[in-house]
Structure formats: structure tokens, C-alpha cells
Amino acid sequence: MSAQIEEAAATGPAPRIGKGGAPPPRRGRGRGAGSVPYLLILPTVAAVVLLLGWTLVKNGLLSFQNLNKRQLIQRVTEWTGVDNYDTVLRSSEFWHVTGRSVVFTAANVVLIMAVGCLIGLLLARLGTKLRLLLSLGLVLAWAMPVVAATTVFQWLFDQRFGVVNYVLDALGWHSMAGYNWTSGQLSTFFVITVLIVWQSVPFVAINLYAATTTIPKELYEAASLDGAGTWKQFTSVTFPFLKPFFLATTFLEVIWVFKAFTQVFAINEGGPDRLTETLPVYAFQEGMGSQHFGMGAAISILTIVILLALTAYYLRLVLKQEEDEL
Template sequence: MTVHSQGAATSAPQDAPMKSAAAPPEAPVSGSDRGRTSPRGARRSLPSGWLPYLLIGPAVLSLAVLLLYPLIKNVILSFQDINKIEFIQRKYPFAGFGNYTELLGDANFWTVVVRSFGFTLANVALIMVLGSLIGILLNKLGTKMRLVLSMALVMAWAMPIVASVQVFKWLFDEQFGVMNWLMRTAGFAGYEQHNWMETGLSTLVIVTILVVWGSIPFVALNMYAGLTTVGAELYEAARMDGANGWQTFWKIVFPNLKPFFLVTTFLEVIWVFKAFTQVYAMNKGGPDRASEILPVFAYVEGQSQAHYGLAAAISVLTIVILVVVMSFYFRLILKQEEEQ
């Protein structure tokens, strides 16, 4: 008999056990049982080390199918002597290094190489200078004018290349071109039906204007984004020290945005060096193949001249030249990262 604090009595069962029955001890787990799967119905997880490879697997497979396989086939083709007759007869005679020997001993090939480097250098220099200036202008403008200029840059950047080429061909047309009309209006003689693409140099100048016009937005918008990361106190300190705009750029802006200039210049070199569409769509590398750069030279040799093995060798040499040039630039970028 037990009595609660309120005085009520309750009886406890006399046969209640004094303690609960002890649970049976668990069997020891052997080393072989630790690696077994969980009970039926549970999902077995993959090792954590495989997850990154599974995530990048589809991308690697796509690159291998779309880029690596054609590259390997192109390298094999560069060692074969395939022209129009061999292509029709489905004969693929092995030529060894004959295509490469012929190219390296051809003066026209080296002329195209020099032209390609000059074209790339002129375009990249203009793109970086003008794009940086417009980026600085975006940083100085008010909100409304910045929005208007940014929209104009985005529309120029988003315009398809073939459509922009057609616009430029109309601007420089012999009979109905705007440039001839402007020159006549300004009082210059000899522009009634002036052919702006009469020479290879003049054609490349027009292509350069087109490439620079289409590439400036990328540099300008990225330059503006980089300038927003530079603290206002740095400009204020430079202003108090009496620095002018040019000194402020070289002492404040350029050191802080040096990685931007390195990476952007690297990308522009690649994009301009392989600018095929603009050159070919403007005048098909003419007149008399005088405006060809390496990608156009390879295409004309392969498709127009039906020298497929030689064209493959040109493309392989183009890749090799670009890799060699970019290797020096990679070293500069890596050195910059080590100094930071």
C-alpha cells in the first residue's frame, strides 16, 4: 500500500518484477560484414570521390565527340595526299610530311602567316584601347546615360556576324554605299563609284572596323564591371596627391585591373586570330586571295582548290602557331598569379 501526497492510496501489484529483463547483447561485427550493404530497401551511396567525375563526365564526353575526334581525324588527314580525284575514288594515299614540307617552303603560306599576325595585332590593340576607354566612360556617366550606352553596346554585341557583314558591305558599296555618299557630300572627288575593296589591304581595313565594332562591347562592359571594384578612396587619394587622369589610370586602375587586362587580351587574341566568318563573308579572301588569313587560307585550299590534305596541314599548323604564341602568354598570366 502506497499513499500519495493527496492522501489517496493505491495498491501495487505484488508480482511485479523488480527490474526489467536485460536485452540480449549485440553480436560483434566482423570486418567482412562492415562493407556489406545496408538492410534491404536502403539505397547504397556511391563513394564520394566519384561524384566530381560523374558530374563532369557528360561535358568531357561531349567535348571528346565534338572536338577531340575531328581534331584527330584532321591530323591524320594532314599526312595524306588527298585531292579531288582521290576523294572521288576514295583513295587515301599516305604522304608523310609532304604537305608540311610543301607549306613550309611556300612563300604564299608565310605571307598569309605574317598577314594573320598583323591583322590580329591591329585588331587586339584597337579593341583593348577603345573598349577600355568606353568602359571608363561608362563608369563616369550618370545612371540614365549609362543605361542607354550599355543597351547600345549589348545590341551591337548580340548582332549576328553575317548580318553585320551585310550591313558593312552596304555601307561600302560602290553604287549605293553610304561611305561614297559621305565622301561626295564632303566635297571629295573620285568617289562616284569608288571600290573600297579594290585591294587586300583596304578589304582588311574594313574587316578590322567590323571586328573592332563587334568586339568592343565585351571589353567595355567587363572594364566597367572591374572599375566598380576599385575603391573610391583610392581615387580620392590620387586626387589629393595631384594626379591627373592619365596618372590615375596607370597608378590606380591598371594595377588593380591587371588580371582583367591579361585575361581579356588573351581571349581577344584567340577570337581575332580565328576570325573566319568576317573575312570570308566580306570578300571571300579576295581580291586575288590578297586578304586571306590562316583560317580562310585553309578553307579556300580545301573547298575551292580541293587540296584536302594540304588544307588539313594548314589547320594543324595554325593550331600549333597559336599554341606556341599563347604559351608565352600563359607564362605571363601564371607569373602574375604567383606575385599576388
């Protein structure tokens, strides 16, 4: 008996066992651990509130005011309530621009996702050297500043000295030798669409390739043994596995294209005859161009509301997908 007591003293007290054989929870340890994640994200939240929240509040207050040159000079604040919103929502031009923005966004997103997915799948099938070369080109296109890329496309589609007109003329389309790409609505939108798709495809392609590396190769081997071809493997293996990626990326591209301002404004300032204005450009033209700052603020707030509606629709799709998986 004494030997057993000495052995127990040497080894220390026996571990306590909780319910089901699991070790009992340790008391006095981990207190306050639940607040650690909130403390970690606190600087980011503070920066977002400071840089974006206050600006949004000021813009919201401005949307309820009548502010133009006279009010700026006299430093007078004229509160008009919801008159700016009433004027905007009753304007047929606002709804025309909204419909145009939706169609423009949908066309760009479809092209971006289609081309980006094809290039992403191509990256997954290329060898190491070719994949590295193509990835480098995608990263360089993606990293180019928006203003610089827009300037390059202005040169490419220039009426007199543009490379595009020169190449088309050399290929036999002589009528395109001096073609003005910004003279019509469709041609201007074509240039803007090519620019936006060119800037957005690298993001989709690189992320899709990264996502394909997480798919177990055994799934493709099993599909190949069952006689599935390339398209069948994509529809039965790749797409179902990457469905969350497609939803998230499509949602991000919708937001990015819908709020695109620099490309649309720099190409032709929403022209000709304001026929290529989207909602961000329309808000700028009404606010800064026409000196109706309250009206421009109201349009920008309505643009945010539309984006919030798109966000709610996306979250509904995600939640529905999670419910279906359960």
C-alpha cells in the same frame, strides 16, 4: 557530484578538441567529396571531346593523306606521311600569309583594347540613364550575328549605293563617290578591321566596366587627395588593379581575331588576288577551293599549333605575374 553527472548526461558528451584548439576532423563524412567536382564537369568534358576532339583527330589524320577529287571518287586513301606539312612549310606563300595574319591580328587587337577600354571607362563615369542606353547599344552590336553584321557592312561600303561613299561625297571628297573599297589590299583590310573592331569592342567595354565596379572607391579618393588627375588615377589605381583583366581579355581577343574567318571571307573571299587571306581563309581556299583537302587540313593543324604557342606564352605571363605578386 550526482548533479554534475546528470548535467553532463543532459548536455551530451563534451566536444573533442584537436591540436591547437581546432576541432578534430570528422571521420566518415565527406568521403568521395574530392570526386564531386570531376563528376560535375564530366558532361562538359564529354561534349567537348565528342564535338571537338573527334573532329580534330579526323582533321589530323586527313593532314597525312593525299585527298582530292580522284581519291574521293575512287574512295581511295593515300597516306603521304608528312609530305603535306613539308610542302606547306617550304612554301613562301604560307609564311607570307602567316606574317600577314600576325600583323592583322596585332592591329585589330590594339584597336579593340584601346577603344574598348575608353568606352568601358566612359561607362563607369556616365549617369544611370546614359549608361543604360550605351550598354543597350553595345549589347545589340555584340549580339548581332556575324554574317548579318558582315552583310550590313557590305551595304555600307558598297561602291554604288553605299552610305559611306555618299557621306564622304557630301562632305567634299567627291573622288569617293564611286570608290570600290574591295579593289585594293589596304582598303579591304580597312573594311574588315572596322567590322571586327565594331563587333569586339562591346565585349571589352562591358567587361571592363564590370571590373571597375570591384575597385574600392577609397583608392580613388586617396589618389584624388594626393593630387592625382584622371590619367594618374588610371595608371596608379585602375590599371594595376585590372592588370589580370587586361591580360585575359587581350589573350581572348588575340585568339578571336586570329581565327576570324567569316568577316574576311565574306567581304571579298580573301581578295583581291588573295592579298587579304589570313590563315583560316588560306586553309579553306587550299582545301575546299583547290580541292587539296589534305593540304588544307595540314594548314589548319599548323594554325592550331600557332594558337597553342600563343596560349603557352600567355600562361607564362600569368605565372610570372603571380610570382611577382608573391
